[in-house]
Amino acid sequence: MTEALLFMLGLGGACGIVLSFASKIFYVYEDPRIALVEENLAAANCGGCGYAGCSAAAEAVVTGKAPPSVCVISSPEGISNVAAVMGMDPGTAEPHQAYNMCEGGTRATDKYHYMGVTSCKAMSVVFGGMRDCHIGCIGLGDCVKSCKFGAVTMGSHGHPVVDDNKCVGCGACQKACPKDIIEVKSMSEKLLKFNQKHDPLAPCAQTCPAEINIPMYINQIKRGDYLGAVQTIRMRNPLLLSCGRVCPHPCESECRRGIEDEPVSINQLKRFVADYEMFSGARIPIKCAPDTGKKVAVVGSGPSGLSCAYFLRRIGHEVSIFESMPKLGGMIRYGIPEYRLPDDVLDWEIEGILNLGIKSYNHVKFGVDFGLGSLMAAGYSAVFLGVGAWKDYELGIPGEDLEGCFTGIDMLSRRAGGEVLDLGKTAAVIGGGNTAVDCARTMLRLGLEKVYMVYRRTRKEMPANEVEIVASEEEGVEFVFLAAPTKVVGNDDGHVTHLEYLQMQLGEPDASGRRRPEPIEGSETLLEVDTIVTAIGQSPEASFKQDPHPRMAELELTRWNTIENDPETLQSTIPYVFTAGDAATGPSLVVDAIGGGRRAARSIDLFLKGEKVEPVVDSLQHRRIKESIFTTVKGITPRKRAKMPELTVDSRLDSFVEVDLVLPEDQALKEANRCLSCCRLCYNPDIKTA
Amino acid sequence: MTDFFVLAISCIFVNNILLAQFLGNCPFLGTSKKMETAVGMSMAVVFVLVMAGIITWMTDTYLLKPLNIEFLRTLSFILVIASLVQFVEMFLKKSIPGLYAGLGIFLPLITTNCAVMGACLINIKEEYTFLQAVVASFTYAIGFGLALVLFAGLRERINIARVPQPLQDTSLGLVTAGIIALSFYAFKGMV
Numbered sequence: 108m109t110e111a112l113l114f115m116l117g118l119g120g121a122c123g124i125v126l127s128f129a130s131k132i133f134y135v136y137e138d139p140r141i142a143l144v145e146e147n148l149a150a151a152n153c154g155g156c157g158y159a160g161c162s163a164a165a166e167a168v169v170t171g172k173a174p175p176s177v178c179v180i181s182s183p184e185g186i187s188n189v190a191a192v193m194g195m196d197p198g199t200a201e202p203h204q205a206y207n208m209c210e211g212g213t214r215a216t217d218k219y220h221y222m223g224v225t226s227c228k229a230m231s232v233v234f235g236g237m238r239d240c241h242i243g244c245i246g247l248g249d250c251v252k253s254c255k256f257g258a259v260t261m262g263s264h265g266h267p268v269v270d271d272n273k274c275v276g277c278g279a280c281q282k283a284c285p286k287d288i289i290e291v292k293s294m295s296e297k298l299l300k301f302n303q304k305h306d307p308l309a310p311c312a313q314t315c316p317a318e319i320n321i322p323m324y325i326n327q328i329k330r331g332d333y334l335g336a337v338q339t340i341r342m343r344n345p346l347l348l349s350c351g352r353v354c355p356h357p358c359e360s361e362c363r364r365g366i367e368d369e370p371v372s373i374n375q376l377k378r379f380v381a382d383y384e385m386f387s388g389a390r391i392p393i394k395c396a397p398d399t400g401k402k403v404a405v406v407g408s409g410p411s412g413l414s415c416a417y418f419l420r421r422i423g424h425e426v427s428i429f430e431s432m433p434k435l436g437g438m439i440r441y442g443i444p445e446y447r448l449p450d451d452v453l454d455w456e457i458e459g460i461l462n463l464g465i466k467s468y469n470h471v472k473f474g475v476d477f478g479l480g481s482l483m484a485a486g487y488s489a490v491f492l493g494v495g496a497w498k499d500y501e502l503g504i505p506g507e508d509l510e511g512c513f514t515g516i517d518m519l520s521r522r523a524g525g526e527v528l529d530l531g532k533t534a535a536v537i538g539g540g541n542t543a544v545d546c547a548r549t550m551l552r553l554g555l556e557k558v559y560m561v562y563r564r565t566r567k568e569m570p571a572n573e574v575e576i577v578a579s580e581e582e583g584v585e586f587v588f589l590a591a592p593t594k595v596v597g598n599d600d601g602h603v604t605h606l607e608y609l610q611m612q613l614g615e616p617d618a619s620g621r622r623r624p625e626p627i628e629g630s631e632t633l634l635e636v637d638t639i640v641t642a643i644g645q646s647p648e649a650s651f652k653q654d655p656h657p658r659m660a661e662l663e664l665t666r667w668n669t670i671e672n673d674p675e676t677l678q679s680t681i682p683y684v685f686t687a688g689d690a691a692t693g694p695s696l697v698v699d700a701i702g703g704g705r706r707a708a709r710s711i712d713l714f715l716k717g718e719k720v721e722p723v724v725d726s727l728q729h730r731r732i733k734e735s736i737f738t739t740v741k742g743i744t745p746r747k748r749a750k751m752p753e754l755t756v757d758s759r760l761d762s763f764v765e766v767d768l769v770l771p772e773d774q775a776l777k778e779a780n781r782c783l784s785c786c787r788l789c790y791n792p793d794i795k796t797a
Numbered sequence: 798m799t800d801f802f803v804l805a806i807s808c809i810f811v812n813n814i815l816l817a818q819f820l821g822n823c824p825f826l827g828t829s830k831k832m833e834t835a836v837g838m839s840m841a842v843v844f845v846l847v848m849a850g851i852i853t854w855m856t857d858t859y860l861l862k863p864l865n866i867e868f869l870r871t872l873s874f875i876l877v878i879a880s881l882v883q884f885v886e887m888f889l890k891k892s893i894p895g896l897y898a899g900l901g902i903f904l905p906l907i908t909t910n911c912a913v914m915g916a917c918l919i920n921i922k923e924e925y926t927f928l929q930a931v932v933a934s935f936t937y938a939i940g941f942g943l944a945l946v947l948f949a950g951l952r953e954r955i956n957i958a959r960v961p962q963p964l965q966d967t968s969l970g971l972v973t974a975g976i977i978a979l980s981f982y983a984f985k986g987m988v
Binding site: 110111114115118119122123125126129130132133134135223224225226228229 | 860864866868869872873876877880883884887888890891892956957958959
């Protein structure tokens with residue numbers, strides 16, 4: 108007994124001595140941070156992070172191969188401790204969550220039946236899987252099996268459903284999915300996701316310039332989850348109240364139901380949920396990522412500026428808006444008349460965006476009150492220029508400077524700013540676009556007796572929205588088509604009395620496919636008016652170029668005065684200056700500006716992180732996925748599209764009260780149920796076809 | 798020479814440490830889900846088992862036997878093997894970082910593994926000479942690696958097959974292991 112004890116003690120001692128000497132001799136310097144990081148990991152050695160044990164994960168963090176959020180079961184506190192050890196900003200510690208993009212499931216058609224294979228991975232090896240759609244979910248549940256936390260289950264429709272409360276964002280399901288259908292992303296990554304060629308997108312969602320997930324929000328409306336629909340729209344478009352009122356909805360012209368029936372009234376549904384939130388009396392809280400400590404200046408508070416500021420703020424940057432006008436909103440406040448977008452609605456919407464913690468400075472003009480130099484000195488690392496297109500084109504005809512001559516945006520913005528204009532009794536608006544129609548309808552509301560719209564082509568060629576033209580006809584605007592103004596005639600006081608125009612006839616189609624108007628010799632006609640408003644288009648007002656900052660000379664403009672930019676990244680010729688909206692594209696839709704603002708926010712984020720500002724890979728911008736555009740759609744029974752309720756003509760003309768009204772709930776639900784819930788290829792037909 | 802060849806065959810196939818002796822079942826089931834892991838584990842076992850075979854043979858021959866305290870064999874082997882692995886780990890980390898990174902966490906995992914321990918005890922029980930002990934340890938480890946890699950290949954396939962719920966994962970793994978073991982019994986009588 109004694110000798111056994113002595114022997115073991117001796118052996119143990121010998122081993123100990125050898126090891127302690129060895130540890131001295133074979134000492135390898137190890138970053139002390141590895142031990143510190145490891146202390147803050149969950150120490151479960153679960154392997155959920157993909158590294159072999161917690162010490163391997165800690166080493167990966169220290170060597171920069173893994174983010175501080177590597178541990179999937181660690182608490183947010185643990186993650187921020189790790190970030191603190193590494194001296195990294197905790198912004199990178201934003202939690203990740205899985206979500207499934209394909210909702211095809213069992214409704215998608217099969218190419219073939221292959222009995223016996225039970226894994227997506229194996230199935231995808233055989234001709235890319237049994238489903239017709241080569242990107243869609245196979246539905247055999249590799250993601251379900253891969254999830255160690257029981258967060259992914261196979262839903263009743265044959266596609267996986269993620270339980271957000273259980274998901275820890277470890278990424279196992281994403282790795283298991285052979286189709287890249289289930290993705291693990293942080294909120295910031297989701298906010299900055301852009302349509303790509305391989306995404307499961309319905310035609311409407313491909314067409315929307317803001318890239319809103321339209322089928323998803325209509326589905327939420329169907330389920331009665333109106334606030335959920337609002338949140339879905341807010342992932343892509345912060346100005347849903349405004350867009351729901353003024354968007355010319357290019358999405359609806361690609362609606363699959365529209366091929367066999369009238370398209371779904373997508374925009375009215377957007378307005379319905381947006382108004383629902385506003386009238387519910389409470390705002391849905393909007394989450395922002397942890398602060399990154401980076402500052403961005405947004406110049407111009409139009410739709411592009413507001414959108415850019417909103418997305419930058421939500422991904423954690425500090426944003427300040429600089430606006431030259433007294434109030435925020437840009438063209439949607441000063442260019443769109445109140446009867447289309449009431450001021451209180453816009454105020455409510457902008458307040459919601461500013462509530463995220465965005466500072467705004469009004470009455471300061473870029474290039475005059477401040478410039479690139481002062482922004483840099485104030486610690487802004489990037490600048491977004493969303494100055495819009497506010498300079499009206501001039502006709503270039505004699506007499507244009509007479510009293511009583513106005514330009515479109517100038518008149519609309521002065522009126523929106525509260526100025527009382529002396530417009531006389533009759534007026535002529537020159538132009539056929541939305542601004543021209545807005546001017547005409549505004550003047551009718553200001554009490555003018557007669558308003559003419561003078562356009563050099565015919566009604567068919569008018570670029571204004573059809574609904575706007577119809578409304579202006581109802582309200583009594585008189586159209587003078589095929590008329591090219593040649594001279595403004597004035598009296599001795601220098602005030603306008605007549606507009607002289609030449610009558611035209613349509614000739615051969617030009618490059619844009621519209622028939623070119625040609626003048627008829629000697630057909631000069633006089634139109635008796637007190638006021639002439641020219642609304643034939645706008646370009647950006649480039650006075651900011653006078654900024655004496657030497658860097659300003661590097662900012663190039665195009666020949667249309669728009670800011671030279673890369674259309675995919677919206678970066679200007681100065682690396683830290685980005686642009687979008689009318690200032691980048693020339694006059695365009697509100698929804699284009701909103702989409703552009705988000706795209707610029709992505710580029711600014713890349714720039715601030717010190718990464719290369721590169722276009723989205725396989726970006727779908729302005730393009731369609733060919734296989735998803737059908738010419739016929741089976742299984743449709745035509746059902747009437749919901750008609751937009753509006754004020755009667757008599758009651759609208761004496762005020763600026765909003766003309767278009769919101770759909771009642773039952774109508775909205777009925778309209779939502781007309782949606783086929785399309786995806787890339789599959790959809791829910793009205794009638795099941797064999 | 799022939800003797801060593803016979804010994805090698807016997808250790809790899811006939812007396813395969815995993816399938817005939819049924820030692821080291823935990824790594825057999827635990828590290829056989831992925832081929833990558835199985836290969837890493839096999840390499841580590843080859844490395845450790847040879848070292849352990851040598852050191853335990855020496856401990857037994859020069860310490861335990863002369864002192865007549867063979868009853869402390871198991872206990873002292875545990876201590877010696879564990880210290881050895883720690884030592885080797887430190888040595889590799891300093892001198893051959895490439896190999897250290899390759900063996901990864903498998904090295905400390907098999908510190909007190911019953912396959913290693915078992916093989917060392919068999920070496921003593923069979924009264925092998927030093928050279929025989931080295932060859933036996935090495936070939937036992939090769940047999941371990943062979944069985945593990947075979948098994949991992951099978952399990953990777955089973956993973957994508959339709960398996961009834963009660964049999965999934967470890968249960969079917971054990972059944973499979975049993976069937977492979979049966980097939981290894983065909984080597985019985987060869988030596």
